[in-house]
Amino acid sequence: MxxxxxxxxxxxxxxxxxxxxxxxxxxNLGRVLQAFRHHRVGVHHFAGVTGYGHDDLGRQVLDQVFAEVMGAEAAAVRVQFVSGTHAIACALFGVLRPGDEMLAVAGAPYDTLEEVIGLRGSGQGSLREFGIHYRQLDLTTAGTINWPALATAITDRTRLVLIQRSCGYSWRSSLAIADIEKIIHLVKKQNPDTVCFVDNCYGEFVADQEPSSVGADLLAGSLIKNPGGTIVAAGGYVAGRADLVEAATCRLTAPGIGSSGGATLDQNRLLFQGLFLAxxxxxxxxxxxxxxxxxxxxxxxxxxxxxxxxxxxxxxxxxxxxxxxxxxxxxxxxxxxxxxxxxxxxxxxxxxxxxxxxxxxxxxxxxxxxxxxxxxxxxxxxxxxxxxxxxxxxxxxxxxxxxxxxxxxxx
The missing domain is CATH 3.90.1150.60 (Methioning gamme-lyase, C-terminal domain)
Structure with a gap:
């Protein structure tokens, strides 16, 4: 042929x-440009600091720009996140506490989360080893969300719902923003306090909105995927409610340090430019x-x-x-x-x-x-x-x- x-x-x-x-x-580029203009991004924001990373003006403004682009209250964009899985793990460990339940609503999670949850491996501090319970709603035979099951799936101890936007290594359609919005509506209808967390890897800028704009409480992703624009050398992000973003960054750094630490190592220009190109x-x-x-x-x-x-x-x-x-x-x-x-x-x-x-x-x-x-x-x-x-x-x-x-x- x-x-x-x-x-x-x-x-x-x-x-x-x-x-x-x-x-x-x-x-989508118009949305990014509006955020750059709103926060008055200038060449002085490209300078970084070393050591602890305190008072990094460029990092602080980048967080604000990123939050606006994502339709979120706050964001933390950090080169210290080694991968999307690391950013997701920080979000999960930041929100969940012993005795809580995490419910995955789009079938089995991506392979790299299995050891984070405790479905594989032992002795490395998985969620399961900290007494956090895990449950998942399997997809229908057609590979779609089981909507009737989801409508009654939330219990009093369901602290967090995991919504994996991407198909990962499964043969299913990735979730559209409308699907994510429907999931959040059904979850909040049963328990308004349940945190709706979106694994946003591979999904940024595919649609004209991000999950935060349709009610997601927290999302995370990798900068060597979509939002890094192919030029960011490393890192990840969390975005969403300010208290939840801070909780996630306290797992990345330490309680009491949270989002105030993390040297940008002269990467600020690439982080801004990557977002512009994304x-x-x-x-x-x-x-x-x-x-x-x-x-x-x-x-x-x-x-x-x-x-x-x-x-x-x-x-x-x-x-x-x-x-x-x-x-x-x-x-x-x-x-x-x-x-x-x-x-x-x-x-x-x-x-x-x-x-x-x-x-x-x-x-x-x-x-x-x-x-x-x-x-x-x-x-x-x-x-x-x-x-x-x-x-x-x-x-x-x-x-x-x-x-x-x-x-x-x-x-």
Whole structure:
């Protein structure tokens, strides 16, 4: 099959969708610019401090800008968060206390949260080891939220509801903002004091609102995903109610220090600039996702989301059906990457994951899934998850190699 012609056809089909994405990028960028203007961001905010990080004006203003962009009361953007999982864990440990219950409402959480919760591993201080109870509502057979079960699921001890926006490594649709709003409404109707916490990883700027704007009490994410705009070197964020943000930062630092500590290590300019670039980078990633879905559905593979379906995050899943195809696909993506194209991704254990993973990511920021990458757990039905992309045209070029690799593995 001529992959070049296949891609050209897919691009023509997707032109109206690409135009709609551009319109949304403009809207989201306007929101970011308004926050920059409102808080009078200037070059003096790019300077950072060392040591304890006290009285860092740039960090304080960035927190205010980020909170406004997220539609939240407060935010803490910190390079000391080593990952999205770390930011989420700080939020959970900051809010939950022994005897409380956490309820996951979108099925099983992402693999890296299993040891945080205590579903795997022991002796490392999981939520379960601190006497925090965990319960989850499984998805329906159609892969959707079990709305009837959720309507009666909240009890007096349900302190926090975990809403995972992204599909993670599961074959389900990611949650739209309307879904998150409905979840929050049903939870608050049963118990207004239950904290609605959103794992916002991969979802920032995909829609024209963020979960805080529809009632989420707290959210967290990674800066080497969407909101870092592909240039932030490390970090994460929490945003939401001011008291809950402070509680989360007290887990990051220490009680009594909270959000007042944390040196920015001369990263303020990149943090501001990454936020400015983020809407555009997310738009490019979404275009790449639509292209991946369109092409591989035409090749006969199950894809999720479908090529014309609305997006809840910047992840596109393809069910390849064999370990050989999964490894071949990832190898092709790695060879089409700007960094480390000579490397050969092979399945290997990864800290925090239950299965071996094969990961392709020749990215300028190590592990950045805002740049184009692909990975998947080595387990049936051998699904590859594509994320990010600074240019949809880069995704198109990489797809030509991926198509050839999958076809070779089929022979």
């Amino acid at each position: 001529d992959s070049s012609k296949l891609l050209q056809t897919a691009e023509q089909i997707l032109l109206p969708i690409f135009s709609g994405i551009d319109a949304q990028v403009k809207q 809407p555009q980078m997310v738009g490019e990633a979404m275009k790449g996702n639509y292209l991946v879905a369109q092409v591989f559905q035409q090749l006969g593979y199950p894809v999720n989301p479908l090529p014309t379906a609305p997006r809840g995050d910047v992840i596109q899943a393809i069910q390849l059906g064999s370990a050989e195809k999964l490894c071949g696909f990832c190898r092709a993506i790695q060879q089409s990457s700007p960094v480390g194209s000579y490397l050969d991704p092979v399945p290997a254990p990864m800290p925090g994951y239950d299965s071996q993973l094969v990961m392709a990511g020749g990215t300028f920021i190590d592990g950045s899934t805002a740049e184009f990458s692909a990975d998947g757990p080595l387990r049936p039905p051998y699904i590859v998850f594509c994320q990010g992309g600074t240019h949809w045209t880069h995704v198109a070029l990489a797809l030509e190699a991926a198509i050839a690799a999958v076809e070779t593995a089929s022979n």
